[in-house]
Amino acid sequence: MKLTLHVWRQKAANDPGTFEKHNVEADEHMSFLEMLDVLNQTLIEQKKEPIAFEHDCREGICGACSMMINGRPHGPLNGTTACQLHMRHFKDGDQIWIEPFRAKAFKVVRDLVVDRSSFDRIIQAGGFISVNTGQAVDGNTIPIEKERSSSSMDAAACIGCGACVAACPNGSAMLFTAAKAAHLGILPQGEVEEDRRVLSMVTQMDKEGFGRCSNTYACEAECPKEISVTNIARLNRAYLKASLRSDL
Amino acid sequence: MKILDGKVPPGPIAEKWENYKSTIPLVAPNNKRRLDVIVIGTGLAGASAAASFGELGYNVKCFSFHDSPRRAHSIAAQGGINAAKNYQNDGDSVHRLFYDTIKGGDYRSREGNVHRLAEVSTNIIDQCVAQGVPFAREYGGLLENRSFGGVQVSRTFYARGQTGQQLLLGAYQALSRQIGLGTVDMYNRHEMMDIVMVDGKARGIIARNLLTGKLERHSAHCVVMATGGYGNVYYLSTNAMLCNVSAAWRAVRQGAYMANPCFTQIHPTCIPVSGDYQSKLTLMSESLRNDGRVWVPKRKEDAEAIRQGKKSPNDLKEEDRDYYLERRYPAFGNLVPRDVASRAAKVACDEGFGVNPTGLAVYLDFAAAIQRYGLSEANTQGNKNPDAETIRILGEAKVEELYGNLFEMYEKITGDNPYKTPMMIYPAIHYTMGGLWVDYNLETNIPGLFALGECNFSDHGANRLGASALMQGLADGYFVIPYTIGTFLSNDIRTSRFSADSEAFMAAEKAVDDRLKGLMNIKGNQSVETFHRKLGHIMWNYCGMARNAEGLEKARTLIRALREEFYKDVFIPGTDNDFNPELEKAYRVSDFLEMGEIMILDAYNRNESCGGHFREEYQSEEGEAQRNDDAYTYVAAWEWKDTSTEPVMHKEELKFENVELKTRSYK
Ligand SMILES: Cc1cc2nc3c(=O)[nH]c(=O)nc-3n(C[C@H](O)[C@H](O)[C@H](O)COP(=O)(O)OP(=O)(O)OC[C@H]3O[C@@H](n4cnc5c(N)ncnc54)[C@H](O)[C@@H]3O)c2cc1C
Numbered sequence: 003m004k005l006t007l008h009v010w011r012q013k014a015a016n017d018p019g020t021f022e023k024h025n026v027e028a029d030e031h032m033s034f035l036e037m038l039d040v041l042n043q044t045l046i047e048q049k050k051e052p053i054a055f056e057h058d059c060r061e062g063i064c065g066a067c068s069m070m071i072n073g074r075p076h077g078p079l080n081g082t083t084a085c086q087l088h089m090r091h092f093k094d095g096d097q098i099w100i101e102p103f104r105a106k107a108f109k110v111v112r113d114l115v116v117d118r119s120s121f122d123r124i125i126q127a128g129g130f131i132s133v134n135t136g137q138a139v140d141g142n143t144i145p146i147e148k149e150r151s152s153s154s155m156d157a158a159a160c161i162g163c164g165a166c167v168a169a170c171p172n173g174s175a176m177l178f179t180a181a182k183a184a185h186l187g188i189l190p191q192g193e194v195e196e197d198r199r200v201l202s203m204v205t206q207m208d209k210e211g212f213g214r215c216s217n218t219y220a221c222e223a224e225c226p227k228e229i230s231v232t233n234i235a236r237l238n239r240a241y242l243k244a245s246l247r248s249d250l
Numbered sequence: 251m252k253i254l255d256g257k258v259p260p261g262p263i264a265e266k267w268e269n270y271k272s273t274i275p276l277v278a279p280n281n282k283r284r285l286d287v288i289v290i291g292t293g294l295a296g297a298s299a300a301a302s303f304g305e306l307g308y309n310v311k312c313f314s315f316h317d318s319p320r321r322a323h324s325i326a327a328q329g330g331i332n333a334a335k336n337y338q339n340d341g342d343s344v345h346r347l348f349y350d351t352i353k354g355g356d357y358r359s360r361e362g363n364v365h366r367l368a369e370v371s372t373n374i375i376d377q378c379v380a381q382g383v384p385f386a387r388e389y390g391g392l393l394e395n396r397s398f399g400g401v402q403v404s405r406t407f408y409a410r411g412q413t414g415q416q417l418l419l420g421a422y423q424a425l426s427r428q429i430g431l432g433t434v435d436m437y438n439r440h441e442m443m444d445i446v447m448v449d450g451k452a453r454g455i456i457a458r459n460l461l462t463g464k465l466e467r468h469s470a471h472c473v474v475m476a477t478g479g480y481g482n483v484y485y486l487s488t489n490a491m492l493c494n495v496s497a498a499w500r501a502v503r504q505g506a507y508m509a510n511p512c513f514t515q516i517h518p519t520c521i522p523v524s525g526d527y528q529s530k531l532t533l534m535s536e537s538l539r540n541d542g543r544v545w546v547p548k549r550k551e552d553a554e555a556i557r558q559g560k561k562s563p564n565d566l567k568e569e570d571r572d573y574y575l576e577r578r579y580p581a582f583g584n585l586v587p588r589d590v591a592s593r594a595a596k597v598a599c600d601e602g603f604g605v606n607p608t609g610l611a612v613y614l615d616f617a618a619a620i621q622r623y624g625l626s627e628a629n630t631q632g633n634k635n636p637d638a639e640t641i642r643i644l645g646e647a648k649v650e651e652l653y654g655n656l657f658e659m660y661e662k663i664t665g666d667n668p669y670k671t672p673m674m675i676y677p678a679i680h681y682t683m684g685g686l687w688v689d690y691n692l693e694t695n696i697p698g699l700f701a702l703g704e705c706n707f708s709d710h711g712a713n714r715l716g717a718s719a720l721m722q723g724l725a726d727g728y729f730v731i732p733y734t735i736g737t738f739l740s741n742d743i744r745t746s747r748f749s750a751d752s753e754a755f756m757a758a759e760k761a762v763d764d765r766l767k768g769l770m771n772i773k774g775n776q777s778v779e780t781f782h783r784k785l786g787h788i789m790w791n792y793c794g795m796a797r798n799a800e801g802l803e804k805a806r807t808l809i810r811a812l813r814e815e816f817y818k819d820v821f822i823p824g825t826d827n828d829f830n831p832e833l834e835k836a837y838r839v840s841d842f843l844e845m846g847e848i849m850i851l852d853a854y855n856r857n858e859s860c861g862g863h864f865r866e867e868y869q870s871e872e873g874e875a876q877r878n879d880d881a882y883t884y885v886a887a888w889e890w891k892d893t894s895t896e897p898v899m900h901k902e903e904l905k906f907e908n909v910e911l912k913t914r915s916y917k
């Protein structure tokens with residue numbers, strides 16, 4: 003199939019950036035990133051700078067790939083990362099617009115590559131259970147109901163890609179933060195520290211310049227791991243509880 | 251040739267580690283603060299080590315070329331992690347895990363290390379549970395297990411099909427906590443370019459800030475590498491695209507030995523290649539072989555018809571199918587180890603029974619499992635006489651619960667629905683057992699340079715069992731290195747911090763700079779990718795699933811010619827003092843071009859078939875691998891100076907005092 007791509011090119015964070023047009027020939031079995039590989043190969047053969055984009059596992063698990071495809075983070079398919087999107091979902095003659103994830107807290111590095119280190123700092127602020135190596139008791143001394151463990155796992159499936167932020171009109175990181183708070187808070191091991199965890203993660207999130215959550219649910223719709231917004235409601239409750247307690 | 255000493259402590263195998271641990275010199279807490287440790291890599295091995303060092307009070311600098319520690323390749327591991335918990339009461343024990351690992355590795359690993367691995371495996375599960383890893387649970391709330399290839403017990407712990415992700419997030423969170431506390435300085439998007447040696451010891455690194463291209467000098471009392479495996483030397487593999495050998499290879503260039511480089515693992519169940527634009531191969535977890543049955547048509551005509559699209563697999567009756575693993579290996583059936591399953595698939599396809607258009611694919615079929623689960627589920631629900639449709643619905647639901655995300659991934663990539671039609675799979679490069687030679691302390695032959703996780707060679711011999719890499723990475727990082735590093739650092743408590751401005755550091759930095767400028771200045775005509783693909787072809791064709799002396803000789807000539815061409819004709823856009831992913835690829839590929847040669851040499855030297863190393867000259871009449879214990883019960887540790895010096899092989903003799911060397915049989 004023949005496609006016309008409009009790819010965002012931006013040398014650095016302070017460069018204004020612009021769309022660049024490319025005509026490409028693609029095979030329906032290719033992945034979206036393979037289609038970009040082929041284009042990059044052509045660019046290099048013409049001694050031009052290839053399009054910079056982030057990727058690594060190409061299996062939808064590392065969270066590296068991050069691009070807007072026709073206005074949607076990770077493209078048109080629900081529950082699918084850009085690296086898992088295949089060209090059979092496009093048709094001959096399509097125009098495809100490719101841009102970086104845009105948000106105040108994600109600065110552009112080059113082309114489609116953005117800086118998502120703010121996510122790391124949210125985790126560093128409190129997204130963990132404080133247990134040193136060697137301090138643990140036998141794994142089976144804490145039985146956990148299957149459902150409880152399973153809903154913790156649902157939240158833990160977040161890959162830290164940032165699509166939720168890119169999708170949100172306010173550039174909020176609530177879904178990411180709430181997913182981590184739920185993963186740990188749902189489990190008995192994580193209950194002890196919940197107050198401190200949610201307070202410090204939310205504080206850090208605000209510090210990083212992420213916007214406020216106004217419940218548009220765009221995040222859930224675009225999340226490639228289909229992380230549920232119920233986690234946000236849970237975080238709001240936990241945060242409120244923790245704030246009240248810390249005021250005592 | 252030198253004879254290397256693995257420094258395995260004396261005493262009965264089951265007591266070695268406990269006794270040794272209590273004799274390792276300790277570093278007092280006030281001294282730890284004065285000792286700097288560099289950790290390279292934040293996969294399971296690196297993140298767990300860096301976090302543990304931080305907790306102990308060392309001053310840690312941690313490096314990763316990724317934008318976040320959480321993106322390390324470990325994140326992609328699917329199936330699970332082994333531990334000798336014996337929660338299922340099915341006869342598992344530390345000794346059995348030890349024995350299975352030694353046997354699975356085809357008797358080419360070091361007994362002492364493997365036993366220690368089995369011992370600490372149980373602590374790992376406890377640690378991960380405490381960190382909040384949401385392992386699968388039974389209805390009673392206890393931890394659930396599944397089986398993996400090459401064993402007859404259920405000792406694999408898992409978190410859906412995302413075990414690596416959850417374990418890595420656990421380690422990442424522990425690491426993040428230390429970063430927050432200030433015990434660990436994290437350098438993301440920083441690539442280690444070389445080790446800096448001071449008086450014969452590893453005392454720092456040269457790193458490249460990938461965002462700016464600037465070189466940086468970092469000193470420390472010792473350097474711990476946890477930089478992953480080198481499977482991408484084959485270009486197409488199940489590894490993440492950025493995995494590379496450069497860190498390890500730079501260590502080799504400084505004098506570290508590369509051990510058993512030809513021991514590579516081919517995973518039997520991967521999605522077959524679909525075109526020449528293909529960038530990587532996708533693994534379908536081994537756990538699928540718990541329930542999937544591997545088969546090809548019994549008759550070549552049927553295979554031919556399927557390849558041409560004239561027949562579909564569901565057209566073939568039971569008796570027209572050859573479930574070749576169940577036929578050839580009745581005791582283990584579909585759960586034979588990876589090397590055995592991979593070779594069997596190759597044989598079936600080479601003989602003309604392949605089932606996709608390229609002829610390089612076999613079926614992995616879940617129809618029987620869906621039936622079986624459906625029936626038992628109906629029975630549990632009190633329906634003693636369920637109809638076919640009920641069985642199918644219930645069965646598919648159970649299969650979805652077990653493997654849902656894998657089935658979904660398969661469908662996304664191929665466009666086929668594996669609930670309705672069998673999956674098509676073919677072997678692909680997956681893991682590298684070879685790696686930096688280390689002793690019992692995980693120290694390389696360079697004093698002060700340690701290697702953990704997949705980048706060392708230590709525990710898996712010639713073949714790794716499923717779910718054992720995650721176990722090894724976390725064992726090394728959480729439970730081994732925090733102790734054994736004391737053997738080196740306890741001698742350094744009076745050594746003041748090293749200046750990163752000394753002559754050694756300046757010279758090392760200049761050497762890296764010269765190398766990068768040299769690459770930029772080639773200004774040829776071919777992309778880095780082009781060379782990487784060509785290298786991959788050479789490696790796969792001559793040093794892949796089957797090897798022979800003639801092919802290996804040819805491969806060595808080819809790889810040398812390719813290297814020469816690379817240094818004449820590679821083209822790298824951009825500049826070296828800027829963000830430049832093509833330059834990153836270029837120096838990684840240049841190291842692969844040397845690593846490939848040493849793999850070929852090692853494969854050529856080892857005149858036997860063992861584990862993942864199958865030399866066609868050495869096989870039984872039934873096509874099974876034939877080891878040569880008299881001549882090759884050793885670790886080959888290679889010294890490589892430069893491209894113009896013939897590499898030298900050193901040996902570590904392997905002594906088996908606790909298991910008897912037998913022909914591996916899974917029949
Ligand atoms: C698809 C797939 C599925 C798997 N499933 C399983 C499974 O179910 N069970 C199992 O036991 N094993 C599995 N494995 C194997 C297992 O995942 C790996 O062996 C293991 O995760 C390796 O961990 P590691 O910590 O050694 O290295 P990695 O996780 O590869 O980490 C390497 C780290 O080093 C850093 N690094 C490398 N070079 C440099 C440098 N020069 N400078 C700075 N940083 C550097 C990287 O940034 C990264 O942080 C699987 C492997 C694959 C490919």
Ligand code: SF4
Pocket residue numbers: 159160161162163164165166167177178181224225226227228229
């Ligand atoms: S919540 Fe979803 S969209 Fe947001 S970072 Fe996690 S996986 Fe990505």
Ligand code: FES
Pocket residue numbers: 056057058059060061062063064065066067083084085086
């Ligand atoms: S490349 Fe890893 S999630 Fe897309």
